[in-house]
Amino acid sequence: MTEFPQLSLHVPEPAVRPGGQPDFSNVNIAKAGSVPRPEIDAASEDIRDLAYSIIRVLNRDGEAVGPWAGLLSDEELLTGLKHMMKLRAFDARMLMAQRQGKTSFYMQHLGEEAVSCAFRKALKKGDMNFPTYRQAGLLIADDYPMVEMMNQIFSNEKDPLRGRQLPIMYSSKEHGFFTISGNLATQYVQAVGWAMASAIKNDTKIAAAWIGDGSTAESDFHSALVFASTYKAPVILNIVNNQWAISTFQGIARGGSGTFAARGLGFGIPALRVDGNDYLAVYAVSLWATERARRNLGPTLIEYVTYRVGGHSSSDDPSAYRPKTESEAWPLGDPVLRLKKHLIVRGVWSEERHMQAEAEILDEVIQAQKEAETHGTLHAGGKPSVRDIFEGVYAEMPPHIRRQRQKAGY
Amino acid sequence: MARMTMIEAVRSAMDVSMERDDDVVVFGEDVGYFGGVFRCTQGLQAKYGKTRCFDAPISESGIVGTAIGMAAYGLKPCVEIQFADYMYPAYDQITQEAARIRYRSNGDFTCPIVLRMPTGGGIFGGQTHSQSPEALFTHVCGLKVVVPSNPYDAKGLLIASIEDPDPVMFLEPKRLYNGPFDGHHDRPVTPWSKHELGEVPEGHYSIPIGKAEIRRQGSAVTVIAYGTMVHVALAAAEEMGVDAEVIDLRSLLPLDLDTIVQSVTKTGRCVVVHEATLTSGYGAELAALVQEHCFYHLEAPVVRVTGWDTPYPHAQEWDYFPGPGRVGRALAEVMEA
Numbered sequence: 001m002t003e004f005p006q007l008s009l010h011v012p013e014p015a016v017r018p019g020g021q022p023d024f025s026n027v028n029i030a031k032a033g034s035v036p037r038p039e040i041d042a043a044s045e046d047i048r049d050l051a052y053s054i055i056r057v058l059n060r061d062g063e064a065v066g067p068w069a070g071l072l073s074d075e076e077l078l079t080g081l082k083h084m085m086k087l088r089a090f091d092a093r094m095l096m097a098q099r100q101g102k103t104s105f106y107m108q109h110l111g112e113e114a115v116s117c118a119f120r121k122a123l124k125k126g127d128m129n130f131p132t133y134r135q136a137g138l139l140i141a142d143d144y145p146m147v148e149m150m151n152q153i154f155s156n157e158k159d160p161l162r163g164r165q166l167p168i169m170y171s172s173k174e175h176g177f178f179t180i181s182g183n184l185a186t187q188y189v190q191a192v193g194w195a196m197a198s199a200i201k202n203d204t205k206i207a208a209a210w211i212g213d214g215s216t217a218e219s220d221f222h223s224a225l226v227f228a229s230t231y232k233a234p235v236i237l238n239i240v241n242n243q244w245a246i247s248t249f250q251g252i253a254r255g256g257s258g259t260f261a262a263r264g265l266g267f268g269i270p271a272l273r274v275d276g277n278d279y280l281a282v283y284a285v286s287l288w289a290t291e292r293a294r295r296n297l298g299p300t301l302i303e304y305v306t307y308r309v310g311g312h313s314s315s316d317d318p319s320a321y322r323p324k325t326e327s328e329a330w331p332l333g334d335p336v337l338r339l340k341k342h343l344i345v346r347g348v349w350s351e352e353r354h355m356q357a358e359a360e361i362l363d364e365v366i367q368a369q370k371e372a373e374t375h376g377t378l379h380a381g382g383k384p385s386v387r388d389i390f391e392g393v394y395a396e397m398p399p400h401i402r403r404q405r406q407k408a409g410y
Numbered sequence: 411m412a413r414m415t416m417i418e419a420v421r422s423a424m425d426v427s428m429e430r431d432d433d434v435v436v437f438g439e440d441v442g443y444f445g446g447v448f449r450c451t452q453g454l455q456a457k458y459g460k461t462r463c464f465d466a467p468i469s470e471s472g473i474v475g476t477a478i479g480m481a482a483y484g485l486k487p488c489v490e491i492q493f494a495d496y497m498y499p500a501y502d503q504i505t506q507e508a509a510r511i512r513y514r515s516n517g518d519f520t521c522p523i524v525l526r527m528p529t530g531g532g533i534f535g536g537q538t539h540s541q542s543p544e545a546l547f548t549h550v551c552g553l554k555v556v557v558p559s560n561p562y563d564a565k566g567l568l569i570a571s572i573e574d575p576d577p578v579m580f581l582e583p584k585r586l587y588n589g590p591f592d593g594h595h596d597r598p599v600t601p602w603s604k605h606e607l608g609e610v611p612e613g614h615y616s617i618p619i620g621k622a623e624i625r626r627q628g629s630a631v632t633v634i635a636y637g638t639m640v641h642v643a644l645a646a647a648e649e650m651g652v653d654a655e656v657i658d659l660r661s662l663l664p665l666d667l668d669t670i671v672q673s674v675t676k677t678g679r680c681v682v683v684h685e686a687t688l689t690s691g692y693g694a695e696l697a698a699l700v701q702e703h704c705f706y707h708l709e710a711p712v713v714r715v716t717g718w719d720t721p722y723p724h725a726q727e728w729d730y731f732p733g734p735g736r737v738g739r740a741l742a743e744v745m746e747a
Contacts, residue, residue, distance in 0.1 A: 193479025
């Protein structure tokens with residue numbers, strides 16, 4: 001007889017599986033307006049609570065309350081609402097286009113629109129995002145042409161990436177949007193390097209890193225936090241916690257840590273947790289973090305608590321691993337509806353105007369799609385040249401690739 | 411002109427580049443204050459300040475990942491991976507990121523980085539300080555792979571690599587750092603100061619990436635080598651009295667195929683030598699290319715002399731290292747065929 005019991009392996013499980021009653025009683029949600037807003041130069045150790053709470057501005061009645069409220073004008077909020085509505089309409093049309101065989105693959109943002117749309121507003125021209133595949137709001141909210149996005153999605157003859165990249169893996173240096181890899185977490189540490197470069201050159205630009213809850217388990221996430229912490233890089237380290245990494249619930253990547261935001265504390269990086277479905281809260285926290293970076297106070301880690309309402313991608317069926325009604329039970333609601341309600345409460349918006357805006361936006365998206373389709377879709381119409389396979393591997397084509405291009409008949 | 415070791419030549423290349431271009435930054439493990447475990451960056455922090463030459467955390471994926479981000483910003487990072495054997499944590503960043511950023515963004519972003527890394531054996535470094543992973547880079551489209559064999563080339567090629575618009579893997583044969591090692595480990599080391607290629611201009615010059623150099627003219631057999639094995643091949647040819655032509659590739663990717671084809675077409679025989687393991691090594695690519703382009707001129711099968719297909723051992727280093735004895739026997743074999 002040994003004095004110790006036999007060991008057993010702990011494998012975390014989500015609270016509910018398909019067929020069960022959705023249950024988010026374990027998600028501890030702070031009252032809107034209840035979390036303090038620290039000074040910009042607060043030390044990480046003095047604001048540890050912010051990594052475990054949730055910063056919220058919009059309350060259940062649609063009012064903006066507390067110390068993080070009051071930063072945006074009605075005009076700006078209306079623009080923000082329209083950005084989110086546009087992203088949602090764009091997603092719906094492109095998902096349908098994928099189902100119609102016009103492209104091979106699509107990834108939508110349903111339920112997460114506030115995160116990238118509101119964050120973009122805190123950035124300035126020249127700043128650089130290192131996004132994942134679910135931050136197209138950074139482009140939409142910066143007025144990147146939808147037709148260009150669609151040309152990329154359709155891999156047509158006007159595809160700015162010449163058919164080389166999977167749909168939605170956009171790239172736009174001009175709009176501060178680093179080329180999406182499709183590989184996970186690699187961009188996180190690259191953002192830190194970009195920010196270090198800006199500091200090395202005594203520039204004023206800052207960088208933003210993006211990652212999902214699941215990919216925080218990658219070593220590049222930890223490398224990024226080490227480098228950001230060591231060199232006090234002017235970078236915002238964003239974690240979008242949408243609860244699901246394909247079929248894997250966030251508890252598998254989070255492990256014993258209370259929250260993802262808390263990962264930052266061990267590195268001495270101020271860490272804030274925010275209601276990702278609250279446009280006002282996302283903007284307020286993003287602005288706080290970008291101001292820290294701009295004042296050379298170093299990195300900030302932000303966890304956006306949100307919920308992925310749709311599938312991981314067009315290839316995913318979430319009903320196989322979570323209750324179908326789970327998204328309806330999500331306690332932080334829908335970002336579009338919440339901002340809409342707020343604007344109605346403020347008396348600057350109405351159901352009628354919302355419906356009218358929806359119709360106008362849909363029309364704009366359809367017009368863009370019509371134009372994009374004149375340049376072709378994946379299996380019909382204009383497409384990139386076979387020559388484009390061989391171009392651009394290097395600045396100057398080396399002899400062996402030239403021989404292969406000739407062999408291919410181009 | 412000055413007499414330089416390969417370490418001094420590499421350092422001089424970085425010095426000249428940092429002097430000419432403020433965008434060149436140097437970092438890596440121990441490279442800042444201390445100047446690197448092989449002293450290749452000694453004095454650069456004192457001269458250019460610690461924001462242009464600095465120590466990095468022990469995180470190769472972090473070093474390469476941040477270098478990629480810096481390059482996207484517009485800098486030209488020349489980073490040191492302390493040993494080529496340590497590059498594996500960064501392999502994802504190298505292969506799926508650095509190598510493909512130009513292509514996948516259609517030139518919207520580019521990745522002009524240089525990864526310097528000491529490579530190869532001959533210093534009793536055991537399995538984690540002796541590897542030659544060049545084939546893991548030559549298999550990746552979008553990278554350039556350079557392996558100098560002497561101080562003059564090391565400086566000219568490193569300057570060219572730093573000025574190159576694409577990512578360059580710069581493998582420095584560590585056994586050549588202090589002298590032209592010919593594989594005779596039991597003989598006194600010859601210093602670079604007694605070798606003509608230890609004569610190095612102090613200022614700026616560059617050697618084009620993708621051009622091989624014939625180190626020894628010959629007409630009976632072609633030996634294709636790079637790095638340390640160039641000197642081993644030269645010694646073997648002398649000792650065997652074989653009229654061998656020795657090609658120093660200098661750059662594996664892009665490859666100077668014309669020089670190889672011209673030589674093998676002339677000699678009709680070919681031996682390929684490298685320190686790295688045999689199976690799927692770069693020698694396999696070279697042998698296939700020679701077969702494709704020179705088949706009707708070949709008098710004998712192409713022979714490869716390489717490290718064995720085992721991890722790099724410690725105590726048995728000289729039975730593993732493909733020294734002049736094994737290269738000499740291969741020369742005899744192809745001459746008899």
